[in-house]
Amino acid sequence: xxxxxxxxxxxxxxxxxxxxxxxxxxxxxxxxxxxxxxxxxxxxxxxxxxxxxxxxxxxxxxxxxxxxxxxxxxxxxxxxxxxxxxxxxxxxxxxxxxxxxxxxxxxxxxxxxxxxxxxxxxxxxxxxxxxxxxxxxxxxxxxxxxxxxxxxxxxxxxxxxxxxxxxxxxxxxxxxxxxxxxxxxxxxxxxxxxxxxxxxxxxxxxxxxxxxxxxxxxxxxxxxxxxxxxxxxxxxxxxxxxxxxxxxxxxxxxx
Numbered sequence: 001x002x003x004x005x006x007x008x009x010x011x012x013x014x015x016x017x018x019x020x021x022x023x024x025x026x027x028x029x030x031x032x033x034x035x036x037x038x039x040x041x042x043x044x045x046x047x048x049x050x051x052x053x054x055x056x057x058x059x060x061x062x063x064x065x066x067x068x069x070x071x072x073x074x075x076x077x078x079x080x081x082x083x084x085x086x087x088x089x090x091x092x093x094x095x096x097x098x099x100x101x102x103x104x105x106x107x108x109x110x111x112x113x114x115x116x117x118x119x120x121x122x123x124x125x126x127x128x129x130x131x132x133x134x135x136x137x138x139x140x141x142x143x144x145x146x147x148x149x150x151x152x153x154x155x156x157x158x159x160x161x162x163x164x165x166x167x168x169x170x171x172x173x174x175x176x177x178x179x180x181x182x183x184x185x186x187x188x189x190x191x192x193x194x195x196x197x198x199x200x201x202x203x204x205x206x207x208x209x210x211x212x213x214x215x216x217x218x219x220x221x222x223x224x225x226x227x228x229x230x231x232x233x234x235x236x237x238x239x240x241x242x243x244x245x246x247x248x249x250x251x252x253x254x255x
Contacts, residue, residue, distance in 0.1 A: 002116035006138035012125035015181035020122040024079040025225035026243030038084035045122040046083040050223035053085040063104040106137035140176035147190040208242035
């Protein structure tokens with residue numbers, strides 16, 4: 001049975017989608033079977049893995065019950081993908097009237113969970129019903145935190161939402177880890193933010209950090225992860241190291 005990890009932070013621009021796409025590709029290279037569920041109406045994880053956002057059916061059709069999840073899965077050489085596009089933005093309103101609205105994603109993913117080692121959910125940058133659905137579907141959370149001044153601002157809101165979800169909807173939800181992104185070791189600020197995050201989340205911060213790297217920014221426009229776009233880049237090295245750390249923490253072989 002696979003493990004479902006929601007990649008979540010309600011702040012935008014912290015590296016959620018970049019982490020989802022590149023972690024998926026790096027885990028696949030390590031031999032894991034990976035499914036990426038794009039649960040953000042922007043659909044950036046979809047296009048970042050070379051899948052057309054117009055693909056039908058997609059995750060919207062799955063959670064609304066008009067298509068099976070197996071029909072929505074698109075195979076790529078980096079990971080399998082359940083695509084998303086702007087149609088998902090309407091689901092927040094439409095789900096309110098449906099039974100089991102918080103569990104629509106979880107129930108869908110349960111069907112395919114045995115076929116994968118890891119299921120990564122790329123969450124929207126907000127704390128609304130779609131994110132709540134992702135929290136109910138997840139076994140653990142992976143939180144990317146940008147190494148900038150306002151990094152910890154809003155994390156308290158996220159953790160409060162997580163506590164509510166855990167108390168009433170998903171009691172087994174746990175924190176997978178915190179990943180420092182856009183790290184610049186030349187600045188005192190990055191180092192200070194890193195120390196503050198480690199103080200808030202003892203034992204949960206990845207040793208691997210993701211640097212500011214132009215190749216990470218360029219790769220999505222080519223529809224591929226950074227390991228395929230520029231394998232020798234610092235960004236590719238960082239996500240490869242993070243994936244090894246992640247894999248080992250989850251029982252994979254020491255690499």
